[in-house]
Amino acid sequence: MTALQKNAWYNLGVIALTLCTIGVLIPVAGKGALGGFGFLGVLGLGPLFFRKRSGQVVLDERDRSIANLSWNFAFAIFWVVAVMFAALVSASVYGSDGAVPVWIVQSSVFVGMIVIYAMSSIAILVQYGRGAADGQ
Protein backbone atom coordinates (compact mmCIF):
# COMPACT_ATOMS: atom_id res chain seq x y z
CA MET A 1 0.00 0.00 0.00
CA THR A 2 1.38 3.39 -0.98
CA ALA A 3 1.61 6.39 1.35
CA LEU A 4 -1.18 8.04 -0.60
CA GLN A 5 -3.49 5.06 -0.04
CA LYS A 6 -2.67 4.98 3.67
CA ASN A 7 -3.42 8.69 3.89
CA ALA A 8 -6.73 8.18 2.07
CA TRP A 9 -7.81 5.43 4.49
CA TYR A 10 -6.68 7.59 7.41
CA ASN A 11 -8.80 10.51 6.15
CA LEU A 12 -11.87 8.29 5.77
CA GLY A 13 -11.29 6.88 9.25
CA VAL A 14 -11.08 10.33 10.83
CA ILE A 15 -14.21 11.45 8.97
CA ALA A 16 -16.12 8.35 10.09
CA LEU A 17 -14.98 8.89 13.69
CA THR A 18 -16.06 12.54 13.54
CA LEU A 19 -19.52 11.73 12.18
CA CYS A 20 -20.00 8.92 14.72
CA THR A 21 -18.99 11.23 17.57
CA ILE A 22 -21.44 13.90 16.47
CA GLY A 23 -24.18 11.31 15.96
CA VAL A 24 -23.67 9.92 19.48
CA LEU A 25 -23.50 13.35 21.12
CA ILE A 26 -26.52 14.96 19.43
CA PRO A 27 -29.14 13.24 21.68
CA VAL A 28 -27.37 14.41 24.84
CA ALA A 29 -25.69 17.65 23.86
CA GLY A 30 -27.91 19.01 21.11
CA LYS A 31 -26.16 21.64 19.02
CA GLY A 32 -23.17 21.34 21.35
CA ALA A 33 -22.46 18.05 19.59
CA LEU A 34 -21.19 20.08 16.65
CA GLY A 35 -18.02 20.51 18.68
CA GLY A 36 -17.30 16.99 17.45
CA PHE A 37 -16.23 18.58 14.18
CA GLY A 38 -13.07 19.43 16.07
CA PHE A 39 -11.93 15.85 15.44
CA LEU A 40 -11.33 16.93 11.84
CA GLY A 41 -8.23 18.71 13.09
CA VAL A 42 -6.57 15.29 13.29
CA LEU A 43 -6.55 15.32 9.47
CA GLY A 44 -3.65 17.72 9.84
CA LEU A 45 -1.46 14.76 10.80
CA GLY A 46 -1.84 13.32 7.27
CA PRO A 47 1.49 14.69 5.98
CA LEU A 48 3.25 12.35 8.43
CA PHE A 49 2.51 9.55 5.94
CA PHE A 50 4.79 11.28 3.44
CA ARG A 51 7.89 11.50 5.60
CA LYS A 52 10.98 10.75 3.57
CA ARG A 53 12.72 7.51 4.38
CA SER A 54 16.16 6.71 3.08
CA GLY A 55 16.21 4.51 -0.01
CA GLN A 56 12.45 4.49 -0.39
CA VAL A 57 10.24 6.32 -2.86
CA VAL A 58 7.36 7.80 -0.89
CA LEU A 59 5.54 9.57 -3.72
CA ASP A 60 6.30 9.10 -7.41
CA GLU A 61 4.88 10.62 -10.59
CA ARG A 62 1.94 8.18 -10.78
CA ASP A 63 0.97 8.94 -7.18
CA ARG A 64 1.09 12.67 -7.90
CA SER A 65 -1.03 12.18 -11.02
CA ILE A 66 -3.61 10.23 -9.01
CA ALA A 67 -3.59 12.84 -6.23
CA ASN A 68 -4.09 15.70 -8.69
CA LEU A 69 -6.99 13.98 -10.40
CA SER A 70 -8.57 13.18 -7.03
CA TRP A 71 -8.37 16.78 -5.81
CA ASN A 72 -9.92 18.01 -9.07
CA PHE A 73 -12.74 15.49 -8.68
CA ALA A 74 -13.26 16.39 -5.00
CA PHE A 75 -13.45 20.13 -5.65
CA ALA A 76 -15.86 19.57 -8.55
CA ILE A 77 -18.18 17.58 -6.26
CA PHE A 78 -17.79 20.15 -3.49
CA TRP A 79 -18.76 22.92 -5.89
CA VAL A 80 -21.88 21.09 -7.03
CA VAL A 81 -22.91 20.37 -3.41
CA ALA A 82 -22.17 23.94 -2.28
CA VAL A 83 -24.13 25.51 -5.11
CA MET A 84 -27.02 23.10 -4.59
CA PHE A 85 -27.30 23.95 -0.90
CA ALA A 86 -26.65 27.67 -1.24
CA ALA A 87 -28.91 28.26 -4.20
CA LEU A 88 -31.63 25.62 -3.91
CA VAL A 89 -31.93 23.92 -0.53
CA SER A 90 -31.54 27.03 1.66
CA ALA A 91 -34.18 28.91 -0.33
CA SER A 92 -36.62 26.01 -0.32
CA VAL A 93 -36.21 25.34 3.43
CA TYR A 94 -35.99 28.90 4.80
CA GLY A 95 -37.67 30.82 1.99
CA SER A 96 -36.11 33.48 -0.18
CA ASP A 97 -36.52 36.11 2.55
CA GLY A 98 -35.70 33.78 5.43
CA ALA A 99 -32.57 33.60 7.55
CA VAL A 100 -30.21 30.64 7.73
CA PRO A 101 -29.34 29.81 11.38
CA VAL A 102 -25.77 30.53 12.40
CA TRP A 103 -25.11 26.93 13.48
CA ILE A 104 -25.90 25.75 9.94
CA VAL A 105 -23.47 28.27 8.47
CA GLN A 106 -20.82 27.11 10.95
CA SER A 107 -21.48 23.46 10.20
CA SER A 108 -21.39 24.04 6.45
CA VAL A 109 -17.70 24.92 6.69
CA PHE A 110 -16.91 21.56 8.26
CA VAL A 111 -19.32 19.65 6.03
CA GLY A 112 -17.56 21.18 3.03
CA MET A 113 -14.24 20.01 4.41
CA ILE A 114 -15.65 16.52 4.92
CA VAL A 115 -17.00 16.42 1.35
CA ILE A 116 -13.65 17.45 -0.12
CA TYR A 117 -11.53 15.06 1.95
CA ALA A 118 -13.96 12.15 1.60
CA MET A 119 -14.37 12.51 -2.18
CA SER A 120 -10.65 12.94 -2.68
CA SER A 121 -9.85 9.87 -0.56
CA ILE A 122 -12.47 7.72 -2.30
CA ALA A 123 -11.20 8.84 -5.72
CA ILE A 124 -7.65 7.92 -4.71
CA LEU A 125 -8.67 4.44 -3.55
CA VAL A 126 -10.80 3.84 -6.66
CA GLN A 127 -7.95 4.85 -8.98
CA TYR A 128 -5.51 2.52 -7.22
CA GLY A 129 -8.17 -0.18 -7.25
CA ARG A 130 -8.44 0.09 -11.02
CA GLY A 131 -4.69 -0.42 -11.32
CA ALA A 132 -3.04 -3.75 -11.85
CA ALA A 133 -3.04 -6.51 -9.30
CA ASP A 134 0.31 -7.45 -7.87
CA GLY A 135 2.49 -9.18 -10.38
CA GLN A 136 5.87 -10.90 -10.19
Next chain:
Amino acid sequence: MGSNGKSESSIKNRIRRLRFDHDEMTQQQLADRVGVSRQTIIALEAGKYLPSLPLAFRLAATFGVRIEDVFQMQVPESETSA
Protein backbone atom coordinates in the same frame (compact mmCIF):
# COMPACT_ATOMS: atom_id res chain seq x y z
CA MET B 1 3.48 13.71 -16.37
CA GLY B 2 2.04 10.31 -17.05
CA SER B 3 -1.46 9.61 -18.14
CA ASN B 4 -4.34 7.33 -17.40
CA GLY B 5 -6.13 8.07 -20.67
CA LYS B 6 -7.58 5.85 -23.38
CA SER B 7 -4.37 5.91 -25.40
CA GLU B 8 -2.73 3.53 -22.92
CA SER B 9 -4.01 0.44 -24.71
CA SER B 10 -2.38 1.57 -27.96
CA ILE B 11 1.07 1.69 -26.41
CA LYS B 12 2.60 -1.61 -25.44
CA ASN B 13 5.78 -2.15 -23.49
CA ARG B 14 8.31 -4.92 -23.00
CA ILE B 15 9.29 -4.06 -19.44
CA ARG B 16 8.44 -7.49 -18.05
CA ARG B 17 10.37 -9.22 -20.85
CA LEU B 18 13.35 -6.92 -20.39
CA ARG B 19 13.35 -7.52 -16.63
CA PHE B 20 13.59 -11.24 -17.11
CA ASP B 21 16.30 -10.78 -19.73
CA HIS B 22 18.31 -8.81 -17.17
CA ASP B 23 18.99 -11.54 -14.62
CA GLU B 24 15.32 -11.77 -13.69
CA MET B 25 15.37 -8.34 -12.14
CA THR B 26 12.54 -7.95 -9.64
CA GLN B 27 9.95 -5.20 -9.87
CA GLN B 28 11.33 -3.70 -6.66
CA GLN B 29 14.87 -3.62 -8.04
CA LEU B 30 13.70 -1.90 -11.20
CA ALA B 31 11.58 0.53 -9.16
CA ASP B 32 14.57 1.44 -7.01
CA ARG B 33 16.76 2.01 -10.05
CA VAL B 34 14.35 4.34 -11.84
CA GLY B 35 13.06 6.06 -8.71
CA VAL B 36 9.41 5.02 -8.54
CA SER B 37 7.34 2.70 -6.35
CA ARG B 38 6.84 -0.98 -7.10
CA GLN B 39 3.14 -0.30 -7.64
CA THR B 40 4.02 2.00 -10.51
CA ILE B 41 6.12 -0.72 -12.18
CA ILE B 42 3.17 -3.11 -11.78
CA ALA B 43 0.83 -0.58 -13.39
CA LEU B 44 3.32 0.06 -16.22
CA GLU B 45 3.70 -3.63 -17.01
CA ALA B 46 -0.06 -4.09 -17.05
CA GLY B 47 -0.47 -1.15 -19.44
CA LYS B 48 -2.53 0.73 -16.86
CA TYR B 49 -0.22 3.71 -16.74
CA LEU B 50 1.79 5.66 -19.29
CA PRO B 51 5.04 7.01 -17.87
CA SER B 52 6.37 10.52 -18.28
CA LEU B 53 9.09 10.98 -20.89
CA PRO B 54 11.88 11.27 -18.26
CA LEU B 55 10.75 8.02 -16.64
CA ALA B 56 10.55 6.29 -20.02
CA PHE B 57 14.13 7.36 -20.73
CA ARG B 58 15.28 6.15 -17.31
CA LEU B 59 13.65 2.78 -17.94
CA ALA B 60 15.34 2.45 -21.32
CA ALA B 61 18.70 3.50 -19.85
CA THR B 62 18.35 0.95 -17.06
CA PHE B 63 17.96 -1.84 -19.60
CA GLY B 64 20.60 -0.36 -21.89
CA VAL B 65 18.24 -0.18 -24.87
CA ARG B 66 16.58 2.53 -26.92
CA ILE B 67 13.27 3.93 -25.75
CA GLU B 68 11.45 2.42 -28.74
CA ASP B 69 12.74 -1.00 -27.70
CA VAL B 70 10.79 -0.60 -24.47
CA PHE B 71 7.63 1.10 -25.73
CA GLN B 72 5.89 0.44 -29.02
CA MET B 73 2.92 2.24 -30.51
CA GLN B 74 0.19 -0.09 -31.74
CA VAL B 75 -1.21 1.49 -34.89
CA PRO B 76 -4.80 0.40 -35.71
CA GLU B 77 -5.21 -1.47 -39.02
CA SER B 78 -7.64 1.16 -40.29
CA GLU B 79 -4.82 3.73 -40.12
CA THR B 80 -2.15 1.56 -41.69
CA SER B 81 -4.33 0.55 -44.65
CA ALA B 82 -5.22 4.17 -45.47
